[in-house]
Amino acid sequence: MAFKITASFLEKLIGLINENKDSEIKKLFSEIHYADVAEVLEEVSFDEAIYIIKLLDSEKTSEILTELDDDIREIILENLSAKEIAEEVEEMDSDDAADIIGELSEERQERVISALEDDELVADIKELLSYEENSAGALMAKELVKVYETWTVAGCLRRIRAQAKEVTRVHSIYVVDREEKLIGRLSLKDLIVAKNEQKISEIYIDKVDVVNVNEEEEEVAKIMAKYDLEAIPVVDNRNVLLGRITIDDIVDVLKEEADKDYQLAAGLTQDVDSDDSILELTRARLPWLFLGLIGGIGAFLIMEGFEDAFKGGAFVLFFFTPLIAAMAGNVGVQSSAIIVQGLANDDVKGSINSRLLKEMLLAALNGVILALFLFVFVWITKGDIQTALAISVSLVVVIIVAGLIGTFVPLFLNKRGIDPAIATGPFITTSNDIFGILIYFMIAKFILGI
Amino acid sequence: MAFKITASFLEKLIGLINENKDSEIKKLFSEIHYADVAEVLEEVSFDEAIYIIKLLDSEKTSEILTELDDDIREIILENLSAKEIAEEVEEMDSDDAADIIGELSEERQERVISALEDDELVADIKELLSYEENSAGALMAKELVKVYETWTVAGCLRRIRAQAKEVTRVHSIYVVDREEKLIGRLSLKDLIVAKNEQKISEIYIDKVDVVNVNEEEEEVAKIMAKYDLEAIPVVDNRNVLLGRITIDDIVDVLKEEADKDYQLAAGLTQDVDSDDSILELTRARLPWLFLGLIGGIGAFLIMEGFEDAFKGGAFVLFFFTPLIAAMAGNVGVQSSAIIVQGLANDDVKGSINSRLLKEMLLAALNGVILALFLFVFVWITKGDIQTALAISVSLVVVIIVAGLIGTFVPLFLNKRGIDPAIATGPFITTSNDIFGILIYFMIAKFILGI
Numbered sequence: 001m002a003f004k005i006t007a008s009f010l011e012k013l014i015g016l017i018n019e020n021k022d023s024e025i026k027k028l029f030s031e032i033h034y035a036d037v038a039e040v041l042e043e044v045s046f047d048e049a050i051y052i053i054k055l056l057d058s059e060k061t062s063e064i065l066t067e068l069d070d071d072i073r074e075i076i077l078e079n080l081s082a083k084e085i086a087e088e089v090e091e092m093d094s095d096d097a098a099d100i101i102g103e104l105s106e107e108r109q110e111r112v113i114s115a116l117e118d119d120e121l122v123a124d125i126k127e128l129l130s131y132e133e134n135s136a137g138a139l140m141a142k143e144l145v146k147v148y149e150t151w152t153v154a155g156c157l158r159r160i161r162a163q164a165k166e167v168t169r170v171h172s173i174y175v176v177d178r179e180e181k182l183i184g185r186l187s188l189k190d191l192i193v194a195k196n197e198q199k200i201s202e203i204y205i206d207k208v209d210v211v212n213v214n215e216e217e218e219e220v221a222k223i224m225a226k227y228d229l230e231a232i233p234v235v236d237n238r239n240v241l242l243g244r245i246t247i248d249d250i251v252d253v254l255k256e257e258a259d260k261d262y263q264l265a266a267g268l269t270q271d272v273d274s275d276d277s278i279l280e281l282t283r284a285r286l287p288w289l290f291l292g293l294i295g296g297i298g299a300f301l302i303m304e305g306f307e308d309a310f311k312g313g314a315f316v317l318f319f320f321t322p323l324i325a326a327m328a329g330n331v332g333v334q335s336s337a338i339i340v341q342g343l344a345n346d347d348v349k350g351s352i353n354s355r356l357l358k359e360m361l362l363a364a365l366n367g368v369i370l371a372l373f374l375f376v377f378v379w380i381t382k383g384d385i386q387t388a389l390a391i392s393v394s395l396v397v398v399i400i401v402a403g404l405i406g407t408f409v410p411l412f413l414n415k416r417g418i419d420p421a422i423a424t425g426p427f428i429t430t431s432n433d434i435f436g437i438l439i440y441f442m443i444a445k446f447i448l449g450i
Numbered sequence: 451m452a453f454k455i456t457a458s459f460l461e462k463l464i465g466l467i468n469e470n471k472d473s474e475i476k477k478l479f480s481e482i483h484y485a486d487v488a489e490v491l492e493e494v495s496f497d498e499a500i501y502i503i504k505l506l507d508s509e510k511t512s513e514i515l516t517e518l519d520d521d522i523r524e525i526i527l528e529n530l531s532a533k534e535i536a537e538e539v540e541e542m543d544s545d546d547a548a549d550i551i552g553e554l555s556e557e558r559q560e561r562v563i564s565a566l567e568d569d570e571l572v573a574d575i576k577e578l579l580s581y582e583e584n585s586a587g588a589l590m591a592k593e594l595v596k597v598y599e600t601w602t603v604a605g606c607l608r609r610i611r612a613q614a615k616e617v618t619r620v621h622s623i624y625v626v627d628r629e630e631k632l633i634g635r636l637s638l639k640d641l642i643v644a645k646n647e648q649k650i651s652e653i654y655i656d657k658v659d660v661v662n663v664n665e666e667e668e669e670v671a672k673i674m675a676k677y678d679l680e681a682i683p684v685v686d687n688r689n690v691l692l693g694r695i696t697i698d699d700i701v702d703v704l705k706e707e708a709d710k711d712y713q714l715a716a717g718l719t720q721d722v723d724s725d726d727s728i729l730e731l732t733r734a735r736l737p738w739l740f741l742g743l744i745g746g747i748g749a750f751l752i753m754e755g756f757e758d759a760f761k762g763g764a765f766v767l768f769f770f771t772p773l774i775a776a777m778a779g780n781v782g783v784q785s786s787a788i789i790v791q792g793l794a795n796d797d798v799k800g801s802i803n804s805r806l807l808k809e810m811l812l813a814a815l816n817g818v819i820l821a822l823f824l825f826v827f828v829w830i831t832k833g834d835i836q837t838a839l840a841i842s843v844s845l846v847v848v849i850i851v852a853g854l855i856g857t858f859v860p861l862f863l864n865k866r867g868i869d870p871a872i873a874t875g876p877f878i879t880t881s882n883d884i885f886g887i888l889i890y891f892m893i894a895k896f897i898l899g900i
Contacts, residue, residue, distance in 0.1 A: 296773020323746020337716030
């Protein structure tokens with residue numbers, strides 16, 4: 001089943017495009033899944049991609065467009081007329097349609113919407129565009145199968161046949177009362193197993209998980225993952241059924257969320273991938289590197305401040321600053337990552353104080369083990385027990401402080417409503433570098449009595 | 451809908467347990483979703499958790515057990531007899547049943563299996579346990595709805611009513627030939643829309659995505675996410691239908707995968723969370739910290755090696771080693787993270803050489819911008835243009851080398867079939883610290899002509 005893009009496939013395709021062999025190109029793509037076609041379009045030139053999109057049927061291209069990388073889709077949409085975009089959009093589910101139209105400039109949005117022929121779709125799209133970004137409302141689709149509690153099973157099956165044509169997958173049948181308020185659900189299975197003359201009100205399940213239309217998409221993802229749901233109905237504050245969210249959209253939300261946290265931890269500010277231009281990658285990387293540079297300058301200033309104190313006998317102390325900085329950074333990243341991940345999974349319970357106490361004990365344990373090793377190393381190589389002691393004791397303190405900072409900062413940010421993931425990576429390593437080196441010299445100075 | 455564990459709820463629950471008010475405890479839990487009950491069990495003591503599990507009906511506890519954290523489930527299972535575990539397992543889908551039994555010691559596995567009364571389940575569990583860990587076979591469930599191509603729609607609906615009782619959710623109906631080979635699929639919707647007397651062979655869809663039973667679960671997750679599938683049938687090498695994998699299991703695979711990559715990037719060796727014991731957390735953290743310590747000692751040895759050269763006039767060079775190390779580490783983590791994420795998303799195309807060239811240009815651009823800033827800073831504060839030049843030029847070279855290492859190592863590991871995610875985090879920062887500082891002193895020595 002797996003389709004792989006090969007060099008020979010691309011060569012053949014580009015050859016066919018150059019010779020305008022339209023019917024052969026159509027035939028070539030007829031057997032290929034739209035998700036694979038989207039990948040092909042990411043491999044050819046923009047002109048070739050636009051050529052292919054204009055050539056294929058809108059039934060297929062509408063699916064391809066929803067799968068495409070944002071950057072490429074933007075360029076393709078720029079090269080389609082409002083009418084052509086409207087044709088694509090009419091083939092889409094309302095959620096995908098609203099997403100695509102939402103990417104256009106306001107002026108083009110209006111032109112595309114007025115080119116749409118399906119009034120119901122226009123109303124749906126306008127409604128979906130009105131919800132806040134990253135809310136359940138912006139994520140949901142309007143297409144769903146809905147029955148009234150007063151219907152019979154037979155009547156239901158008849159009407160569902162009509163409704164179901166518009167809905168790609170029927171997960172649940174939602175049961176509403178006369179005021180369109182959600183009161184329960186049914187599965188197709190339940191309906192098939194029931195007797196024809198039964199009323200829906202007799203057989204529906206009145207327990208149904210719902211989300212409010214203003215709920216954040218991350219929260220929806222958590223709920224759906226936790227309760228193993230494949231679709232969830234979306235209601236307004238009065239419990240009126242507005243739409244539904246399906247698990248495939250949630251898979252995308254979870255992946256984006258994971259990618260974002262990973263990138264923040266690695267010191268990348270925006271959503272980039274390895275195929276982006278050097279300029280885009282620089283924009284994502286340079287700010288964090290600059291932060292690191294400022295941290296390094298801070299470390300330099302601290303060391304310069306201690307120059308006179310240690311230039312004489314305890315010169316060797318300067319040679320351990322990369323070690324101290326590295327340990328402070330590593331411990332900080334470890335402890336912040338555990339907290340960030342715990343917060344993301346709603347796993348962090350108890351007070352901040354108990355967390356800090358635990359991290360202190362943990363860091364102390366790790367610190368003492370590592371410091372013992374370092375003590376023996378310095379003592380043997382330098383033969384100076386006092387220097388060895390100064391370096392080792394400060395290492396323990398630095399590790400404890402780094403662990404506390406790494407634990408406290410994400411918890412603090414989370415309390416303030418700021419995404420704690422920004423606390424990992426360069427932010428924590430840079431601040432821990434500076435604190436670590438400062439603490440190190442202060443303690444060493446004290447122990448050596450300089 | 452959202453159930454929140456409150457202190458007063460826990461207090462009430464523990465009070466009821468202490469007074470052995472079993473019926474009230476049952477009532478308390480009757481309205482709570484099993485995923486929430488699992489969270490409650492993670493908050494109470496082991497004895498209390500075991501008490502609750504033994505009290506509730508196995509229909510509910512079987513679901514709770516599958517949702518529980520591994521650590522707690524292990525302890526609960528240890529406190530249940532083989533017969534009690536068998537009762538739980540009989541309520542589960544085959545995939546969950548096999549997972550739970552797979553966690554037991556071999557001797558207990560046999561005892562539980564021989565206590566099972568359902569022969570079909572025994573056969574299913576034995577089959578599922580025989581597949582390699584993290585393969586499609588180990589992930590799939592045996593429960594599915596299967597019809598033969600020779601059946602009629604009416605006959606199908608009748609038989610599906612029987613089969614469907616065992617299957618929690620009917621995603622697709624799989625169509626097989628006489629040899630049990632998968633030849634296509636149908637949705638319940640298609641079946642409802644079809645006429646009663648039609649043959650399945652006339653209406654089934656012969657395009658069906660499948661995975662081989664030996665496929666890796668990560669690959670299955672990629673396929674299902676890419677093609678927006680909610681269930682995928684699993685076949686053997688002869689295309690015989692063996693089972694199916696549903697999207698909720700894939701959501702778990704994706705989350706685990708993301709968590710693992712994130713933890714590796716943060717320097718944590720095994721799957722830990724913030725509630726684990728200090729000992730477990732130390733086991734996850736100490737090895738990477740030790741690696742960092744070794745790196746720091748390496749940096750110390752390099753600096754000592756250059757002590758005589760720079761102790762005189764260019765003493766200030768030592769004060770910039772934390773800066774150099776931090777920049778080398780940050781650049782390495784950034785470039786390796788982009789590659790690791792690209793590999794995970796199958797986004798990295800083209801040759802290693804073209805990647806390295808791009809990274810070199812990118813690192814050079816970033817490096818020159820940062821080095822210019824540093825040059826001006828050192829020149830102004832130290833008033834020595836030669837030192838400023840030495841430090842800045844080496845910074846550019848260090849950044850380029852760090853970027854190349856960060857790009858090359860994950861690509862190389864991936865080619866060798868090793869998970870590239872281990873290349874991020876402490877591994878890359880430590881090696882880049884050492885290389886960075888070495889390059890820095892060598893270039894500075896050359897420029898200053900010492």
